[in-house]
Amino acid sequence: MMVLITYDVDTTDSAGQKRLRQIAKQCVNYGQRVQKSVFECLLDPEQYVQLRHRLEQIMDPETDSIRFYMLGTNWKKRVDHVGAHSSYDPEGPMII
């Protein structure tokens, strides 16, 4: 299933900047960065639980927030892109 992940991390102190970097890194490991703090991740349920757990470990629930949008397997109907930085389809032909 496709999961859209967005986050807001409080970066007023250096600990916050560190959390931001770590959260971004985990998201890159699991998916595609489509905007600065927006990721599209094609995951199976196990991977979703794993990633979610890791992010919860890193974040500070007092100041940060993370949102998971479940787009399901029919996600292509639910995503429309306009403008620069188009993304690739992780289920389509990948030829470089």
Place this chain on the structure above:
Amino acid sequence: MRKLLNTLYVTLSDAYLARDGENVVVRSGDEERFRVPIHNLEGIITFGYTGASPALMGLCAERGVALSFLTEHGRFLARVTGGVSGNVLLRRKQYRMADDEDASLAIAGHMVTGKIANARTVLQRGLRDHEGRIRGEVVQKAVNSLAGILREIPGAGSLNRLRGMEGDAAKIYFEAIDELILEQKETFYMRGRSRRPPLDCFNALLSFLYTLLAHDVEAALETVGLDPSVGFLHRDRPGRASLALDVMEELRPYLAERMALSLINRRQVDSKSFYQKENGAVYMDAEARKTVLTAWQKRKAEEITHPFLGEKVPIGLIPYVQSLLLARYLRGDLDGYPPFVWR
């Protein structure tokens, strides 16, 4: 059922593959061209003399992602595999049965039956779909001859005799398949199979598709814990994936030859897609390879009902399903190896 994951094809001649965390990164020059999480992939195939970092190779081995290096023409060069894994008891069983002529004959007989049955179906489909546009009597004759060979297989008696029947069937089949080429007959024709190097456009296209299929079948055999190099129909030879070739036999007509025909008949490839070297070898150009790869990937994502399992599976998982069935047969869970027979 396992999920069909994607295959990454790298056709850039100066690309370098590296690892970054859990990502596969494709670099060209100083520029990052592509980045994808490893868990979205089940295979990576690179064309041309590209490089890959040891860290990436390690990651692929650890995650069971098949990484193959091919020349820019699609000839196989090398494959990266991790430590020997899987079930040693299963592999021992496989070796024992491969050493036993009768046991090998039983398996190989099923595989050849599958191959000829599928070849026959390809011809019959052609007859049905293109009635009037082809010389039906020529194709019908081949269909009948193949049926005759099919009946003789159970009494083959020895592996060599079986190999002979397989060769006869292939000859009849390839002669008849020429009739199913409806478009661009001046460029594409089948006057016998040539390989290493392929000497005409149709053979070049077939060779390329076989290489893609071989990569998938080898990876599937490794996944279920079988040794791809110890075959039943094909003899052992250093560097040859005999079992992969065995399992490929029954899949070739359905997956490769049919695709080659439809690429030609729909004019997705044409004479401009090929070039000839001084030694007569014919190769596909980069643009055509991309067309073929795209068609191949799309085909793999389509679903069919597997004739033996009765379950819906993506076409790309057929090599895996067949490997699994073969492993079950070797273990003794099935009474015979059920080849993939397309209906």
